[in-house]
Amino acid sequence: MDFAIPNYYIAIPEMFVLGMVCLVLVIDLFMTDKSRTVTYLLSQTTLVGAAVLTFTTFSYETQFAFSNTFVRDAMGDVLKGFIYLSIFFVFLYARPYLQQRNLFKGEYYVLGLFAVLGMMVMVSAQSLLTIYLGLEMLALSLYAMVALKRDSIEASESAMKYFILGALASGMLLYGMSMLYGATQSLDLAVISQQAVNSDMPLVMVFGLVFIVVGVAFKLGAVPFHMWVPDVYQGSPTAVTLFIGSAPKIAAFAMVMRLLVDGLSSMHIHWQDMFIILSVLSLAVGNIFAIAQTNIKRMLAYSTIAHMGFLMLGVLSGTKEGYSAAMFYTIVYAMMSVGAFGMIILLSRAGFEADQLNDFKGLNDKSPWFALVMLILMFSMAGVPPFLGFWAKVSVLKELVHIDMTWLAVVAVVFSIIGAFYYLRIIKIMYFDKMEDSSQISHSLDLRIALSANGLAILVLGLLPGPLMALCAATFGL
Amino acid sequence: MFFELPLLSLLIWTPILGGVLVLLTGSDKNALEAKVISLLVSVVTFALSLPLFGLFDTATATMQFTEQHRWIESFNVNYTLGVDGISMPLIVLTTFTTVLVIMAGWEVIQYKVAQYMAAFLIMEGLMIGVFSALDAMLFYVFWEAMLIPMFIVIGVWGGPRRVYATIKFFLYTFLGSVFMLVALIYMYFQGDTFSILQLHTLKLNLTEQILIFLAFLIAFAVKVPMWPVHTWLPDAHVEAPTGGSVILAAIMLKLGAYGFLRFSLPITPDASSVLDIMMIVLSLIAVIYIGFVALVQQDMKKLIAYSSISHMGFVTLGFFIVFMIYENTGSWNGAALGIEGAIVQMISHGFISGAMFLTVGVLYDRMHSREIGAYGGVINTMPVFAGFAVLFAMSNAGLPGTSGFVGEFMVILSAFKANFWIAFLAATTLILGAAYTLWMVKRVFFGDIANDNVADLKDLTTREFTILAILAVAVLGLGVYPAPLLEVMGPTVDNLLQHIAQSKL
Numbered sequence: 004m005d006f007a008i009p010n011y012y013i014a015i016p017e018m019f020v021l022g023m024v025c026l027v028l029v030i031d032l033f034m035t036d037k038s039r040t041v042t043y044l045l046s047q048t049t050l051v052g053a054a055v056l057t058f059t060t061f062s063y064e065t066q067f068a069f070s071n072t073f074v075r076d077a078m079g080d081v082l083k084g085f086i087y088l089s090i091f092f093v094f095l096y097a098r099p100y101l102q103q104r105n106l107f108k109g110e111y112y113v114l115g116l117f118a119v120l121g122m123m124v125m126v127s128a129q130s131l132l133t134i135y136l137g138l139e140m141l142a143l144s145l146y147a148m149v150a151l152k153r154d155s156i157e158a159s160e161s162a163m164k165y166f167i168l169g170a171l172a173s174g175m176l177l178y179g180m181s182m183l184y185g186a187t188q189s190l191d192l193a194v195i196s197q198q199a200v201n202s203d204m205p206l207v208m209v210f211g212l213v214f215i216v217v218g219v220a221f222k223l224g225a226v227p228f229h230m231w232v233p234d235v236y237q238g239s240p241t242a243v244t245l246f247i248g249s250a251p252k253i254a255a256f257a258m259v260m261r262l263l264v265d266g267l268s269s270m271h272i273h274w275q276d277m278f279i280i281l282s283v284l285s286l287a288v289g290n291i292f293a294i295a296q297t298n299i300k301r302m303l304a305y306s307t308i309a310h311m312g313f314l315m316l317g318v319l320s321g322t323k324e325g326y327s328a329a330m331f332y333t334i335v336y337a338m339m340s341v342g343a344f345g346m347i348i349l350l351s352r353a354g355f356e357a358d359q360l361n362d363f364k365g366l367n368d369k370s371p372w373f374a375l376v377m378l379i380l381m382f383s384m385a386g387v388p389p390f391l392g393f394w395a396k397v398s399v400l401k402e403l404v405h406i407d408m409t410w411l412a413v414v415a416v417v418f419s420i421i422g423a424f425y426y427l428r429i430i431k432i433m434y435f436d437k438m439e440d441s442s443q444i445s446h447s448l449d450l451r452i453a454l455s456a457n458g459l460a461i462l463v464l465g466l467l468p469g470p471l472m473a474l475c476a477a478t479f480g481l
Numbered sequence: 482m483f484f485e486l487p488l489l490s491l492l493i494w495t496p497i498l499g500g501v502l503v504l505l506t507g508s509d510k511n512a513l514e515a516k517v518i519s520l521l522v523s524v525v526t527f528a529l530s531l532p533l534f535g536l537f538d539t540a541t542a543t544m545q546f547t548e549q550h551r552w553i554e555s556f557n558v559n560y561t562l563g564v565d566g567i568s569m570p571l572i573v574l575t576t577f578t579t580v581l582v583i584m585a586g587w588e589v590i591q592y593k594v595a596q597y598m599a600a601f602l603i604m605e606g607l608m609i610g611v612f613s614a615l616d617a618m619l620f621y622v623f624w625e626a627m628l629i630p631m632f633i634v635i636g637v638w639g640g641p642r643r644v645y646a647t648i649k650f651f652l653y654t655f656l657g658s659v660f661m662l663v664a665l666i667y668m669y670f671q672g673d674t675f676s677i678l679q680l681h682t683l684k685l686n687l688t689e690q691i692l693i694f695l696a697f698l699i700a701f702a703v704k705v706p707m708w709p710v711h712t713w714l715p716d717a718h719v720e721a722p723t724g725g726s727v728i729l730a731a732i733m734l735k736l737g738a739y740g741f742l743r744f745s746l747p748i749t750p751d752a753s754s755v756l757d758i759m760m761i762v763l764s765l766i767a768v769i770y771i772g773f774v775a776l777v778q779q780d781m782k783k784l785i786a787y788s789s790i791s792h793m794g795f796v797t798l799g800f801f802i803v804f805m806i807y808e809n810t811g812s813w814n815g816a817a818l819g820i821e822g823a824i825v826q827m828i829s830h831g832f833i834s835g836a837m838f839l840t841v842g843v844l845y846d847r848m849h850s851r852e853i854g855a856y857g858g859v860i861n862t863m864p865v866f867a868g869f870a871v872l873f874a875m876s877n878a879g880l881p882g883t884s885g886f887v888g889e890f891m892v893i894l895s896a897f898k899a900n901f902w903i904a905f906l907a908a909t910t911l912i913l914g915a916a917y918t919l920w921m922v923k924r925v926f927f928g929d930i931a932n933d934n935v936a937d938l939k940d941l942t943t944r945e946f947t948i949l950a951i952l953a954v955a956v957l958g959l960g961v962y963p964a965p966l967l968e969v970m971g972p973t974v975d976n977l978l979q980h981i982a983q984s985k986l
Contacts, residue, residue, distance in 0.1 A: 367637075371507075371596070382629060387655070388622040397618075397662070398556075404666045412666070416659035423655055427632070427648055435636040435644050469553040476555050 010068035013075040016056045016083065017123050023049035024116040031109030039107055043098055046112040047091060050119070054087040063477075067129060071191050074129035077478040078330065082126050082257050089249040089337045090119055095453050096345040097242035099446050103353040106151055106240060114151075115246060118144035122254035128261050130190040131180045138176070138222070141254060142169050145247060149239045161238025168221070168231045176218025182211025183266075192266035199269045212270055215262055216277045222255045223311045226284035233292075236304035241351065241358065244300055245344035248307060249337045252314075256333040259318055264326060271321045278319035283414055285312030290422040300358045302425060303343055306384060309422055310336050316415055317399040320406045323479040328398035331475040335383075335395040342380045342457040349373060349446055349454055363429060365438025373444065373451075374433045376458030383461045385426040386419050390465040398472065487548050488533060489562040489613045492572065493606045496526050496579070500602035503595050512594040516587060519598035523580045526605065530576040533569055539968050542566065542976030544615060544678070552619070558675055561615040566973030567742055567824060568612040570966060571735055574831045575612065577955075578731045579605040581948050582724040585839055588944070589723065589846050590638060597638055600630040601724060608732050612739065617665045617675040620743075621658070624736070628654055631725065631733070639720040646713075646720035653713040657703035661744075664696035668748070681747040684985050690752035697745045704737025707797060708767045711790045718786035719851070723842030726782065730789050730834035735827050738796045742820075742977065746800065750981040757804035760797060765906050767794030772913035776920070781844075781851045784921055785837045788877060791910060792830050798907060799823025799892040803978065805899040813978050815898040820974050821967060822891025828966060829876075829884035829959055836873040836952040840866070843945055844925075847938055853924050857931025862938040867926045869941075869949040874922045876956045878915040884959035 011018070027049065031042045057080055065076040094115065101107040121140030128134040146169065150162035184190060186207040187198035202208050217228065224232040236244050263274055289309025296302035314336070317329030350357035350366070357363075367374040383392035396419065403412040464471055499522030506515040538545060544563030552560040564572060582601055590597045607630070610623035628651055635647035669675055672683040685693065703710045714734075718726050746753055753760075768791050775787035800823055803816035843866060844859070845851055860867035876883030879890075889910065896904035930936050941949070959966065 367593075367596075371504075378629075387629065388625045393622075393625075394553075397666070400663065401556075401666050401669070404663065405670055409663065409667060412663050413660070416663060420652065420656050420659060424648070424652060427651060430632075431636060431644055431648065434633060435647075469555065472553060472555045481555070 010066065013060070013066045013068050014073060014127070015060060016053045017120060017127070019056055020049060020053050020116060020120045020123065023052065024113060024120065027109070027116060028113050031113065034109065036107065039109065042109050042112050043094065046094055046116055049116055050087045050091045050094070053119075053123075054084060057083050057087075071193065072130040072133045073127050075127060078260065079126045079257065081474060081478050082253050082330070083123055085334045085337060086119060086122050086126070086250040086253050089253070089341050090115065090246070092341045092345070092453060092457065093242075093246050093249055096245060096341070096348050096450060099450055100240070100242045100348045100351060103351075104152070104240065106242070108151075111148065111151060111242070114144040114148045118148070118246070119250070122250055122257075125254045125261075126257040128258075129192055129265075131184065131192070131195075132190050134258060134261060135173075135177060135180065137254075138258065139173065141251060142173065145243075145251065148243045148246060149235060151243060152240050155240075157238040158240065161235045165231055165235045172218050172221030172228070175214045175221070179211045179214025179216075179218060182207050182214065186211065192261060195266045196268065199267055208270065209273055212267060212273055213277070215267075216274055216281075219255070219259055219262065220281050222258065223252070223315070224308050225281040225311050225315060226288040226308060229285065229288065229308045232308055233301045233304040236307070237298055237301040237358075241300065241344060241347050241356065245341065245348070248303070248340040248344055252307075252311070252340070253333050253337050256314065256330065260326065260330075263318070268321070275319045275321060278315050279411065282312040282315040282319065283411075285309060285315070286415060286418040290418045290425075293422070293425045296425075297360050298358055299347060299360050299363070299429070300344075302360070303340070306422070306425070307340065309418065310384075312418075313396065313399055313415065316403060316411065320402040320408075322402060322406065323481055324405065324476075325399075325402040327472075327475045327479045327481060328395075328402050330478070331398050331472055332395040334471070334475070335391050338457070339380055339384050339392055339461060342376070342454065342461065343384070345450075345454050345457060346373065346377050346380065349444060349450060352442070352445065360429065360432055361439070363432045364436040366433040368438045369441070370444055373454070376454060377433060378430050379458045379461050381426040381429050383465065385423040387423070388465070389462070391461045391468060393465065394468040394472065488529065488546050489564065489609070490548055492526060492529050492533075492576070493562075493610045493613070495529065495606070496522055496602040496609075497606035499523075499526075500599040500606070503599040503602060506595045509592070509594055512591075515595035515598050516583075519583050519602060520580075522602055523576070523583045523605070527576040527580050530573050533564065534573055534969075537564075537566075537569055537969060539566070540972060542972040545569075547615070552616075556618070557669075557673070558618040559616045560619060561676065562613045563615045564613055566970035567977075568739065570824075570828055570969060571732075571739060572609050572612050574735070574828055575605060575608050575732050578727060578831065578835055581835065581839070581951065582727050584944060584948050585727065585842060586722070586724045589842070593637065597634070597722075597724075600634050601728065604630040604634075604728060608736065611736055615677050617668075617677055617680065619675075620677065621662055621665060625655070625658055627733075627736075631729070634725040635717060635721045638722040639725070641720070642716070643720040646716040649713045650717040653703050653710065657700040657710075660696040661700035664693045668693065677743060681980060683748065685749065687751055687755070687986060690749040690985070691755065694745055694749040694752035694756060697740065697749070701737040701740040701745065702763075704740065705734055705793050705797060706737065706790060707763050707794070708771060708790070711767070711771070714790060715783050715786040718789075718838075719780060719782045723838060723845070726838040726842075727835045730785070730838055731831040734789060734793055735831060738793065738800070738823070738827055741797065741800050742824075747977060747980050749985075751984055751986055753801065753981070754804045754808075757801045757808075760801040761805065761903060764794045764798035764801065765903065767791055768798065768907055768910050769913065772910055772917065775917040776913070778917075779853055781841045781853055781921065781925070782838070784853075784917060785834065785841065788837075788914065788917060789830065789834050791914070792826065792834075795826050795889055795892050795907070795910065796823045796830075798903075799826065799888075799895065802892070802896050802899050802903070803981075805903075806895065807982070809899055813982055815895055816978055817971075817974050818891050819895035820977065821970060822888050822895060824888075824970055824974070825884075825891060825959075825963055825966060826888025829888050829956070832952055832955045832959065833873060833877050833885055836869075836949065836956065837877060839948060839952070840870045840873060843941065843949075848934055853921055855931075856925040856935060858926070858928045859935055859938060860926045861930050862935060863940045865946065866941045866949075869953060870926060871922055872953055873956065874918045876960065878918045879911050882957070882960050884956050884963070886960060887963045
């Protein structure tokens with residue numbers, strides 16, 4: 004066996020985050036509730052630092068390290084960049100919420116940063132083991148975060164559900180991985196990819212693939228493996244829902260790319276069919292069930308399911324353009340989702356969660372500006388131009404037509420129309436209904452500015468989507 | 482000098498940015514500022530659209546005032562603008578109507594004035610965008626974005642059932658347009674371009690053409706609206722505030738018809754030719770059946786809404802009769818008359834329907850009722866107003882000398898070339914239109930004063946008089962001397978006909 008010094012250099016951002024998490028953990032021990040802002044600031048510094056490190060060491064070349072278990076490529080770096088960005092906003096939005104509910108503890112930040120680290124590992128995984136490592140680091144942190152409000156029955160129930168179902172999914176995934184390992188004798192995705200082309204055990208490979216797709220679908224929240232999504236979204240404190248709804252979707256997308264595209268692209272024909280079923284079901288169930296919801300967090304959970312269906316449509320095309328469209332979709336979705344949950348936090352205050360649809364009544368009277376921000380977010384999610392969400396949908400539809408699956412594009416747009424209804428209902432509630440509670444929005448300036456920037460970004464990037472699209476395309480060498 | 486200015490971009494962005502500026506005036510404390518800025522912006526936009534008319538070269542069918550910029554490279558989408566003889570008059574109609582709508586809302590709107598005015602200005606910019614976009618994606622963006630301000634206008638300032646009406650409006654039109662989106666993307670992969678003019682020359686086989694035609698049909702038929710997808714319109718009209726109804730009837734319906742001219746006919750001529758019977762039948766149903774429906778309405782706005790559907794049936798009839806003329810006579814002579822008549826009808830209906838809704842608005846502002854039964858003998862208390870109302874009603878009924886006559890007459894003449902019975906059925910509108918419009922006028926304006934409320938009515942204010950007088954001039958002007966309009970559109974229509982005469986198979 005060769006002895007070579009591992010190329011640590013390319014994993015610098017991960018190491019930095021790990022070091023900082025430990026530092027935050029230690030420092031937080033010495034903080035009182037009043038001075039805990041230090042923990043918050045330190046966490047944000049970690050994200051900024053990681054972003055700087057990722058950015059300065061960026062290269063379009065693909066590099067490997069740690070005996071080919073770790074990969075650094077353009078797609079990974081761009082995805083990591085958006086993970087930092089969305090978590091930065093998550094921490095920013097979450098702070099007032101946590102403070103008002105006596106949840107402003109170091110745990111949220113430590114767990115959050117560990118989750119970030121997990122996501123980074125997932126994004127950079129080049130072997131089955133690394134994927135699993137990253138996935139579990141993310142998932143375990145999230146389980147604990149959901150249970151952060153430990154006296155709340157709903158939160159405990161959600162955490163329990165999330166944990167059990169998540170563990171089940173991980174088990175499925177692991178089982179699938181063991182099949183792949185058995186058939187190819189390797190954990191390295193590059194080797195698996197070569198072996199898969201002419202495998203002498205095709206049946207085992209397909210068998211393993213099925214379990215892998217199940218595991219992946221679970222993490223994405225695709226129907227019929229979606230049952231945890233609404234319960235967890237609704238039961239968790241909004242600050243945690245915000246977290247779950249944003250960057251982990253980017254990481255899940257990365258996992259799909261690593262496992263199914265880097266590893267099993269030669270079996271595309273098999274997983275494409277599974278993805279068609281998963282995505283059509285997700286679009287149908289997500290969009291139709293969302294209509295029946297009265298809790299906005301639950302409604303957004305079903306909307307997430309539908310969005311994940313759309314994302315999978317991009318992936319299943321099996322072309323570079325399709326992957327780039329799906330990546331664009333994921334990033335856009337994370338931006339919109341962060342904004343939408345941020346709005347719920349903006350309207351909430353101590354003792355008032357603002358998680359019912361009716362809590363948005365008459366927002367236009369209360370604050371025309373934030374009603375407009377929410378309007379932008381909702382129309383963007385519905386896929387109405389000129390907002391960013393429209394271009395995300397168009398890029399995916401375009402690839403579907405490109406691979407001669409126009410019928411699938413038609414199915415997707417039909418469900419988008421159904422989906423438009425519940426987004427419109429929020430706008431109806433904000434603009435057409437009269438205000439019921441006249442309390443003013445009294446959140447700090449940083450939250451207001453960040454949320455405004457979030458909404459404006461959706462509008463401005465919607466008017467000029469070229470650069471972001473080009474960035475996604477460039478990571479796939481287009 | 483004007484040629485160097487990006488005139489179309491200015492026309493699109495002046496009202497949109499003006500709308501943002503109006504929004505910044507904030508609460509109703511600054512309502513007057515909001516109104517003044519809005520009026521200024523709309524007048525400036527109207528003034529900017531006049532050079533479009535003045536400097537328009539009527540000798541050519543090529544696109545004029547063109548602009549082109551890269552927009553989204555990886556998507557091959559460009560910001561391409563330009564107008565021809567069909568879109569230019571519609572742009573002027575848009576800027577003209579918006580000024581009137583802003584004036585019409587001056588005293589009536591008391592709640593969230595800035596948002597109301599801003600919505601109309603932004604909508605104006607987006608509608609001009611639709612008329613001037615020469616890139617299919619850009620067209621689609623404007624086309625869809627336009628729904629947002631209208632959704633808000635109906636929902637916030639509308640009548641009692643506004644929520645139902647506005648969501649229905651949005652979902653119907655959204656439903657229509659997403660299929661168009663898929664069709665556009667499909668064509669992109671056939672022709673590797675989103676440029677509308679290049680799509681005009683794209684070869685497509687008949688199956689593709691028919692599917693694309695149907696996708697477009699859903700989008701445009703909902704907007705026009707054609708029978709049987711018209712049911713959103715009466716709801717939307719009844720619930721919308723007066724300004725919303727005017728924009729809906731005068732401009733938004735024209736967008737659907739414009740879509741047929743810009744997309745369906747030139748891109749899928751063979752499918753249009755194959756399916757012409759279906760389109761003609763649907764148009765005739767709109768003209769006749771909806772005419773009867775209008776006859777029995779009790780609500781004035783609903784009556785005008787149905788009359789709009791019926792009149793728009795003439796427009797689609799004019800577009801598709803040309804294929805039948807060709808099939809029956811083997812030549813395209815006389816076909817131009819049908820399309821030109823349809824376009825004249827579009828412009829004229831823009832004036833007339835706008836005017837009709839404004840007259841209803843005048844009454845509604847005073848009595849807060851749109852029921853025909855609540856009125857009677859209004860002429861006794863509002864003689865000046867009644868004069869205007871009768872004029873507009875006459876032109877709605879297609880009286881010679883008013884603009885309503887020109888378009889209908891041209892379409893009927895051209896229908897005679899195709900088939901006597903089609904022309905005969907289409908001509909029944911002259912009776913039906915007269916029946917439902919004049920009967921309404923009779924019940925509302927003539928006779929004895931029906932009740933005390935009517936007895937207390939005050940005649941027009943100066944503002945209302947100005948608005949209606951401007952419209953009256955437009956209606957009569959177009960009716961007596963439509964030549965300039967015909968001259969503008971002539972080469973473009975000829976070019977369009979030459980284009981659709983060539984099979985793309």
